[in-house]
Amino acid sequence: MTDRFRPAARMAGIAPFHVMEVMGRAQAAAAAGRDIVHMEVGEPDFATAEPIVEAGIRALREGHTHYTLALGLPALREAIADFYRRRHGVAVEPRQVVVTVGASGALQLALWALIGPGDEVLLTDPGYPCNRHFVRLAGGVPVELPVSPDTGWQPTAAQIEAALTPRTRAVLLASPANPTGAVIDREELARIAALLRERRVALIADEIYHGLIYEADTCTALACDADAIVVNSFSKYFGMTGWRLGWAVVPEALLRPVEKLAQNLFIAPPTPAQHAALAAFEPATLALLDQRRDEFRARRDLLLPALRGLGFDIPVTPQGAFYIYAGCGRFADDSSALCLRLLDEAGVAATPGLDFGPHTARTHLRFAYTTSRERLGEAIDRLGRLLA
């Protein structure tokens, strides 16, 4: 008798988020009355900025509760295009902008439009955990590009060139990256873009942590390659994770396939969120968001030397996002076990390296500075007592 609900074979290859185990355990501990410092959470602790919330409320009161066009509100597509002009000095046509259900939706649309069975996509390891699953769901083959502190946790053009095969159809880069906060160097990005253009391989640039960049000089991939597929989101810099809104900038040739997919897969991105996001680009809102970015920088500047002082190995200063990917070889052979120990014995929740790919998994964990400086200070004290 066959099993009526036998999962599709692909399911064996799809990993859950290991951080969820930490989160579940942290919640149980908190419910039992323990005080937990949450450094496992990959989203800003701030609620969405008030001007955005107020625009959302206005939209709801005005009855903007219907489906929009699959590619999003024309006014929002224009505002996003305009943002590229103003912030990056890059020309983007509104018609190239596709509003999506988060960067998650944008990554899916791009990969499903391009990638078929056997096509290879190069991805960094460590990297955002969902990417390899998106590639697999599209029938493609995720090919890992191991990155290390030696190259600032980002791949080089030479490394990518060595990894290209006749089956490579796309390279997916994130800058700033999750979990390392690593920013790709402007010149290296230009070299990579030129290489991929010559080899007719698509460049997919996940710029979801743009706006949360500290000292580094960086640019959108569109400045290096007008045909880059750029993925972005209102989740991080704009502080709108729960609204589920992102976008992609896609080259003309992919617009029609992406539109057909968007119609069928999503019908449309959330409407109240789209109206709210229109307020995100106003100067007063951007000023507020930049203040929050400065707060993230101050947190990094508090946490980074403290972790180094405790003996975590962090040879490259993370330049963006809100993560520190810390080598913990000095404290444990297995970062997953260490994560549980930090939680159980110090009440500090972090994410095990395992979530980000096998390459550096056992020797690293990710601290997110998505909690106040006061709480970070508390975490540092506790870690100090445990690990001293």
Place this chain on the structure above:
Amino acid sequence: MTDRFRPAARMAGIAPFHVMEVMGRAQAAAAAGRDIVHMEVGEPDFATAEPIVEAGIRALREGHTHYTLALGLPALREAIADFYRRRHGVAVEPRQVVVTVGASGALQLALWALIGPGDEVLLTDPGYPCNRHFVRLAGGVPVELPVSPDTGWQPTAAQIEAALTPRTRAVLLASPANPTGAVIDREELARIAALLRERRVALIADEIYHGLIYEADTCTALACDADAIVVNSFSKYFGMTGWRLGWAVVPEALLRPVEKLAQNLFIAPPTPAQHAALAAFEPATLALLDQRRDEFRARRDLLLPALRGLGFDIPVTPQGAFYIYAGCGRFADDSSALCLRLLDEAGVAATPGLDFGPHTARTHLRFAYTTSRERLGEAIDRLGRLLA
């Protein structure tokens, strides 16, 4: 030189929504000053009911703007489970309820969890256009079950039995159905459920138009098969299309695969929408929604005899949703051409049969009564003048 942006082979098989062509043309005509009666739109014309909107606004003011758990807010999962008990007298565990990005997200999760390369899924033709694409994206083979007025536009157990092969893994039914408004008979549903249970084939029941049912006696598929995979949404009866919120009820054996997929594909469904939806189940809200359902019934009762009187062939009285699937063989050989003619010459927008599968496409079009009775009356007058 290979084309850098050559779409994946699958894209050739993914159809756009033909209704978009009608909508685009209708918008252009409206922009040029023409008055268009919109009967092509597959969503309630009402804005979301006030108690739901107010709950959404409260949630935003309270800062509920972060990611939730991938399967949704526990309180919402409980409220949905409770709704099955109260409205249908069926026991559903909150843990079986998966909150999703619309029924669209629920259909994807169910199919990707179950269906792999070569697996067959039986789908009605005509039916909801996206379903065959969801099956194809999962690598499966959509197998059409042609339905006709002879069996009330729904498949019979005998027809399904004849179509089963050793490769069939699921049957996807919708009741009430899009585009026909057809409701599956309670006894027939029980026969189908028993058949599929015996043959170890999953039953996926799309109940998105539940709540919008007129005279017919119907029930949730869960009443016939506790292991049915039920897909539903806040879009239609609850009037929340633009919020992008739906749910699935899944059997225990599929919970873990569905959760892993949900984490990776969507992270979580929209948070403000989830909080808003909590207000959807309050008695005062349900009373309001039932009034709207009664208005839809009154519209059907206006439109149906008028269309029949004009010579459209509608042998089965549609029992639910807000659609009339009308045979137009008397007026044209090709319903797509007729749709354009109705738009251009009468200012009435409808959807060509082509969107719903090839079987009855050329001889049918779909009228949605998602506009006021006054506007429906206007449309009837105009159609009368054109087609008389």
